[in-house]
Amino acid sequence: MDREFVDSSNIASIGYDGDSLILEVEFLQGGVYQYYNVPEHVYRELMSAASHGSYLAHNIKGSYEYARI
Numbered sequence: 001m002d003r004e005f006v007d008s009s010n011i012a013s014i015g016y017d018g019d020s021l022i023l024e025v026e027f028l029q030g031g032v033y034q035y036y037n038v039p040e041h042v043y044r045e046l047m048s049a050a051s052h053g054s055y056l057a058h059n060i061k062g063s064y065e066y067a068r069i
Helices: 040-048 050-061
Strands: 002-005 011-017 022-028 034-036 067-069
Touching: 011 040, 011 050, 022 040, 040 050
Parallel strands: none
Antiparallel strands: 002 011, 011 022, 022 034, 034 067
């Protein structure tokens, strides 16, 4: 999956596959996580958020199943 680099103190890059509804997040401290069944509007909101890390923490973590890859 292609990821886009973002300006964040915690996140290096973010990718999304609309066919499988998988959101992929690469963290600066290492580790890539995939979040499953994430609607496209959530991805768009994450990408346009003033703080990607805060949006991820409040709207994605704990709301969607995930796995470290």
